[in-house]
Amino acid sequence: MSAIDSCDEPKTFRQASLNHEWREAMKKEIKALEQNGTWTLEALPKNKRATDSKWVYKIKYKQMESCKVGYYSYLVGRGCERNWIIHQLDVNNAFLHGDLEEEVYMKIPDGFAKQGEARVCRLRKSIYGLKQASRNWYQKFTKALVELEFRQSKADYSLFIYKSERSYVAALIYVDYVVIVGNDSVKIQHTKDQLDEMFRIKDMGPLKYFLGIEVSRTKEGLVLSQRKYTLDILRDSGLEGCKPSSFPLEQNLKLGKGEGEDKVDSSQYRRLVGRLLYLQATRPDITYAVNILSQFVTDPRQNHMDAATRVLRYLKSTPGQGILLPKEGGMNLLSYCDADWLGCPLSRKSRTGYLLSLEGAPISWKSKKQSVVSRSSAEAEYRAMATTVSEVIWARWMLSELEAKQGEPTVLFRDNQAARHIAISKQSSLP
Structure with missing residues (x-):
């Protein structure tokens, strides 16, 4: 943590240009872009306008373990509970692998335009910041994983699953980051090798500092926190x-x-x-x-x-407060919900609050104002229950994709007797 806290990222090109390491990093980035055929230097047509370009500086840490909470914790928690391999991959210049069909011109990046240079960069491939870049990259990477016999999850389109009689491997993608979890080291390594041939990936090893969230391994499980982000x-x-x-x-x-x-x-x-x-x-x-x-x-x-x-x-x-994903225990899903009737003094709307947990580990939560004004506390509570049940249904669907299918109904805890009676009467009226 002290190593991460001591590193500062430049906010502007002027700040970065004062540091030798950042200057070298920018040179390497430009060289990689040119080698990849990302652009060609051309005169700007009269009826076209060149978009601005901006350097974004980011330090990628290697000595901290981390993951994304929310639905990411479903995947990581499952891997922790079964002692599976949990690794992280980083795709080098991910967006540059997407082919660009539109005609787009960009100003030469700061620090690399020659004096008096009148030409601009005509983009031949996608680059960070373009509206088309994410779509082009996602389509290409999805196609690559499908060719490697992964199946795209219907519960979450960023999750890809490979399943056989003895093997289970799941890959979760977030732009150019990949979290890969499974029980088959051979299949995981084969997937890494194939992706490296197609996209030149960086194998980060065991799950590391990811999207500003840290994870500490303990004998009890994985502890997720955002200490540096908080500081x-x-x-x-x-x-x-x-x-x-x-x-x-x-x-x-x-x-x-x-x-x-x-x-x-x-x-x-x-x-x-x-x-x-x-x-x-x-x-x-x-x-x-x-x-x-x-x-x-x-x-x-x-x-x-x-x-x-x-x-x-x-x-x-x-x-440093965070969440513990326990190593021991089952995968029993529980849910809690509540509502504060007329809690907003401005709109008189109530708020819905819910939390879902796996064996005591919170995995999904929300606090949101309801869309309409409830005329009673029972109505507000019932709306909160309905919202929570929708999340529970999705969570059970996701868990079944991750080989943790729930055998029993999910218990929903709430503290309003009137809402409980409404739910029971609705259930008894069903055929």
């Missing part, structure tokens, strides 16, 4: 030395529009809320608070920023 938020907000708080929000806090409060920088507030939204990936404890704060991104006031600061003070007290 970065505190550092950028200037609250590294703030007084910690025990709770993310004050009890019974009802935030309004705050029309009598001073206005704050809306771009700063939106950026903070956006980062907190991603932090929910491993922090279900702040989900409700972030849902409240996200309602005021259009016109944030001082009372909203104060509430957001309270969340940051809470994070200061628990920067």
Whole structure:
């Protein structure tokens, strides 16, 4: 963790150009683009406009293990529970493998245009930032996995599964990152070799730092956290030395529009809320608070920023808190839901909150305002139950794809007797 915390990524080309290592990295990237035939230098036609280009700097860590929570944890949790191999792959220049059919022109990247150069880059292949790039890359990579006898999951199109009598291998793709899990080391290595021939992949070994989320291996299982990401938020907000708080929000806090409060920088507030939204990936404890704060991104006031600061003070007290995916135990799915009737003082709408867990490990959660105004607490609770059941059905479908089919009905816990009676009466009326 100390190695990761000590590394800073440049935000601009000017900052990166001051560092020898970043200059060399940019030279290698341009060389790779040219060797791949990504563009040709041509004069810009009169009726065309060249798009801007921008360097994006990212450090890829190799000494931390991690994965994406949510439906990623289904896959990783399954691999952990059965002691399967869990590896990570990185496709070099992924988008450059997608063929570009449209006519697109781009300005030469900063630092590599000759003085007086009037030509521009006509793109021959997809590149990061183009609207077509993700689609072209996804289609090509999907075709490659299907040729390797993987089947695309119907529950999630980014999941690919290979299954035989003795082997089970699952590959989950996220842009140019691949998490591969299975019980057959030979098939996994064969898949790596074949993908390397087609796309030049980088084998990262056991699952590593992935999308800002870390995983620590313990004898109990895998611990997922976003410690570095949390510390970065505190550092950028200037609250590294703030007084910690025990709770993310004050009890019974009802935030309004705050029309009598001073206005704050809306771009700063939106950026903070956006980062907190991603932090929910491993922090279900702040989900409700972030849902409240996200309602005021259009016109944030001082009372909203104060509430957001309270969340940051809470994070200061628990920067490394995360989720444990246990190694021992079964794969029994449980669900919990609740609703706060007329919880929003502005719209009088209720909020739905639910959490799904596998043997105590949270894998899916949400806090969201309901689309209509409920006329009773029973109606609000019943709507929350309906939303939770939809997620449960999808979760059971996903688990069956991952060889963890649920043999018993999934129990749904809630605390409203009226909603319970409605559900029982509906069930008894079925043929």
